[in-house]
Amino acid sequence: MRNETIAIHAGYEPEATTHAVAVPIYQTAAYSFDSADHGAALFNLEAEGFRYSRIANPTSAVLEKRIAELEGGVGALAVATGQAALHFAFVNVADHGGNIVSVPQLYGTTHTLLSHILPRQGITGRFAESDKPDAIEKLIDENTRAVFAETIGNPAGNVCDIEALAKIAHAHGVPLIVDNTVATPILLKPFDYGADIAVHSLTKFLGGHGTTLGGAIVDSGNFPWAKYADRFPAYNKPDASYHGLVYAERFGRTAYIERARSVYQRTMGSVLSPFNAFLLLQGIETVALRMERHVENARKVAEFLRDDPRVAWVNYTGFSDSPYYPFVQKYLDGNASSLFTFGIKGGMEAGKTFYDALKLITRLVNIGDAKSLACHPASTTHRQMSVEQQRAAGVLPETIRLSIGIEHSSDIIEDIDQALEKACPSSRLQAAE
Numbered sequence: 001m002r003n004e005t006i007a008i009h010a011g012y013e014p015e016a017t018t019h020a021v022a023v024p025i026y027q028t029a030a031y032s033f034d035s036a037d038h039g040a041a042l043f044n045l046e047a048e049g050f051r052y053s054r055i056a057n058p059t060s061a062v063l064e065k066r067i068a069e070l071e072g073g074v075g076a077l078a079v080a081t082g083q084a085a086l087h088f089a090f091v092n093v094a095d096h097g098g099n100i101v102s103v104p105q106l107y108g109t110t111h112t113l114l115s116h117i118l119p120r121q122g123i124t125g126r127f128a129e130s131d132k133p134d135a136i137e138k139l140i141d142e143n144t145r146a147v148f149a150e151t152i153g154n155p156a157g158n159v160c161d162i163e164a165l166a167k168i169a170h171a172h173g174v175p176l177i178v179d180n181t182v183a184t185p186i187l188l189k190p191f192d193y194g195a196d197i198a199v200h201s202l203t204k205f206l207g208g209h210g211t212t213l214g215g216a217i218v219d220s221g222n223f224p225w226a227k228y229a230d231r232f233p234a235y236n237k238p239d240a241s242y243h244g245l246v247y248a249e250r251f252g253r254t255a256y257i258e259r260a261r262s263v264y265q266r267t268m269g270s271v272l273s274p275f276n277a278f279l280l281l282q283g284i285e286t287v288a289l290r291m292e293r294h295v296e297n298a299r300k301v302a303e304f305l306r307d308d309p310r311v312a313w314v315n316y317t318g319f320s321d322s323p324y325y326p327f328v329q330k331y332l333d334g335n336a337s338s339l340f341t342f343g344i345k346g347g348m349e350a351g352k353t354f355y356d357a358l359k360l361i362t363r364l365v366n367i368g369d370a371k372s373l374a375c376h377p378a379s380t381t382h383r384q385m386s387v388e389q390q391r392a393a394g395v396l397p398e399t400i401r402l403s404i405g406i407e408h409s410s411d412i413i414e415d416i417d418q419a420l421e422k423a424c425p426s427s428r429l430q431a432a433e
């Protein structure tokens with residue numbers, strides 16, 4: 001099946017008792033057992049079924065199947081937020097002493113997770129100088145447990161060379177984990193290019209309406225955990241916390257995602273509520289259509305900004321002079337992201353005036369909503385970073401990040417035009433010339 005169809009149908013058939021066509025919301029904490037043996041079989045992971053909603057829930061299970069199918073993976077785990085998904089994705093490969101080698105252009109909180117939070121648990125985030133494959137390779141050593149990248153960086157907009165990163169990761173016997181939030185599986189399927197694990201914030205384009213937080217981890221099923229038994233003992237040695245289970249032996253291709261659920265979801269929570277799973281499923285039904293409009297509107301806005309004398313620069317990867325243009329063609333089929341940045345003439349002050357003058361476009365720190373959104377990363381999402389780290393992440397003091405929505409493009413452009421006029425009046429520009 002194709003994206004549009006998967007987004008509406010995958011993971012659910014009208015259920016046998018009520019024939020409900022919409023996915024039911026199973027708002028239950030627990031599930032009854034037929035017998036002691038049935039309960040034991042569920043706990044031993046020998047029987048299929050549900051036992052407690054911290055571990056799995058039928059509404060969330062539909063969401064998991066739908067996302068797994070959209071990504072072309074063997075299984076998924078839905079969790080409360082994208083950040084929880086990233087945390088589980090990292091600790092599911094790295095123990096104390098391990099490191100994760102990452103591109104520098106990351107969403108600010110993910111950067112904080114890797115640079116400040118995981119190190120307290122003995123896992124180090126190592127940031128390469130750039131997203132170039134050789135910069136990544138330089139940092140890999142015998143303690144590396146994964147290579148990490150955002151397929152499209154937030155807010156830098158850089159498009160990673162996933163195929164090259166996957167080759168390097170695999171040459172060193174580690175998986176490539178990607179955050180595919182900004183691209184979504186509609187624009188890009190990272191497993192087609194060798195990525196092993198995809199992580200999502202469902203809060204963004206997939207959910208699409210800015211109402212609901214959620215996250216997911218998707219397993220391609222392709223990483224050979226058993227081949228690298230010394231590097232990944234957690235998959236290849238008996239797990240004392242789970243009756244001596246050996247994940248790679250027992251689950252084969254789904255070892256990673258089963259372990260994420262049985263070890264981390266079970267003991268640490270971060271559960272997605274069934275109601276939120278339902279809302280996210282509603283959003284996903286239209287994601288393919290929405291992405292088309294996001295992409296089309298963004299191009300019109302980017303072209304308007306590029307041609308405007310009040311604008312200093314536009315970092316839009318759909319322009320042929322962008323260094324990422326070749327990757328937009330290769331990985332995104334020419335569909336540059338609706339998340340991009342620009343800077344107004346007059347630096348920080350003019351940028352702030354522009355930001356405050358917006359009327360239709362909402363000032364906030366979210367992306368991927370049906371509504372057009374704007375953010376000033378240096379003072380919000382990326383403010384925990386040093387100026388150097390901000391620069392490496394693609395954030396300058398004057399940078400405005402836009403997430404272009406699906407309103408009428410002329411209304412979006414008119415709003416930007418009036419805000420530019422307040423921040424950088426054309427008369428002032430003419431006088432300066």
Ligand SMILES: Cc1ncc(COP(=O)(O)O)c(C=O)c1O
Binds near residue numbers: 081367
């Ligand atoms: C690329 C990316 N990954 C992960 C996250 C975190 O997602 P959540 O807010 O659902 O925890 C965000 C949030 O903006 C993001 O932009």
